[in-house]
Amino acid sequence: MTISLKPAHRAETLGANVLSQIKELLLSGQLQPGESLSLRSMAEAMGVSMMPVREAVYQLVADQALEVAPNRAVRVPIMTAEQFDEITRIRLHIEGYAVELATGLAAPALIRSLRDLNEALSRCMEEGGDSLAKTILLNKSLHFQLYEAVRMPMLIKLIEILWLRIGPILNYDLREGSERTRARTAVGHHTHMIDALEAGDAVGAREALWQDIQSAYQYIMARRYAQADVSAVAAGQGHP
Structure with a gap:
C-alpha cells in the first residue's frame, strides 16, 4: 500500500x-x-x-x-487473535463510555458533520476500487470527531493507544473490499448511532457503536484468523 x-x-x-x-x-x-x-x-x-x-x-x-x-x-506488529480479542473488549468499554458522554454534547453542527462523513463513507464503499482507500480515513475521522466532542484529553489518549495497536488490522475488510464493505454494514451502524445521538439516546448510541465494533471483530476473526466463536465477544456477548 x-x-x-x-x-x-x-x-x-x-x-x-x-x-x-x-x-x-x-x-x-x-x-x-x-x-x-x-x-x-x-x-x-x-x-x-x-x-x-x-x-x-x-x-x-x-x-x-x-x-x-x-x-x-x-x-508493524503482527497481532494475535488473543490480542485482538482483548483490545476489542477494552474498546467496547472505553469507546462506549465516550459515546455515552458525547450524546449530551452532540450539537447540531457535530451531527451534520458526522452525517456528512458517513455519507462520504457510503459513496466510497459503493464506488469500490481506488475509493476504498478513502473509506479507511473517513471511518477513522468519523469515530475520532465524535470522541473528541467529549473534550477529555486522557480519554482520547486511551482510545488513541488502542487504535494505534488495532488500526492496521481494524480496516482489514475495508482494504479487501469485503461483503461487509459492499453491504455498507458500518454505514448502517453509524446511521443508527448518529440518529441516537441526535435523539439524546445515550443507550441507543452506545448499542449502535457496540454493533459496529462487534461486526468488524467477527468478520476479521472469521476471515483473518479462521477461528469460529473464539470468545464471548465473537458470540455477541461482549457488552460491558
Whole structure:
C-alpha cells in the first residue's frame, strides 16, 4: 500500500509533527501488520533528518504500536487473535463510555458533520476500487470527531493507544473490499448511532457503536484468523 507523508511544518516542533504523521498512518490503517518501515524513506518524504523520525519511531515502539524485528528492522506488529480479542473488549468499554458522554454534547453542527462523513463513507464503499482507500480515513475521522466532542484529553489518549495497536488490522475488510464493505454494514451502524445521538439516546448510541465494533471483530476473526466463536465477544456477548 502506498502511504502518504507530507513535509513537516516548521510552525510546530519537527518531532511532534513527525510523530503525528506516523501515528496517523497507524490509526487510519494505512500500514498493515508485519509491514516494515524505512526510516530513511520517511525522513526524505517529510523533508527532515533521520533524528526526529528515529525518535518518533522509538516512542511508538515503547508504546507497542511498532516493534523492532530480530534483524533490527522496524515493523508493524503482527497481532494475535488473543490480542485482538482483548483490545476489542477494552474498546467496547472505553469507546462506549465516550459515546455515552458525547450524546449530551452532540450539537447540531457535530451531527451534520458526522452525517456528512458517513455519507462520504457510503459513496466510497459503493464506488469500490481506488475509493476504498478513502473509506479507511473517513471511518477513522468519523469515530475520532465524535470522541473528541467529549473534550477529555486522557480519554482520547486511551482510545488513541488502542487504535494505534488495532488500526492496521481494524480496516482489514475495508482494504479487501469485503461483503461487509459492499453491504455498507458500518454505514448502517453509524446511521443508527448518529440518529441516537441526535435523539439524546445515550443507550441507543452506545448499542449502535457496540454493533459496529462487534461486526468488524467477527468478520476479521472469521476471515483473518479462521477461528469460529473464539470468545464471548465473537458470540455477541461482549457488552460491558
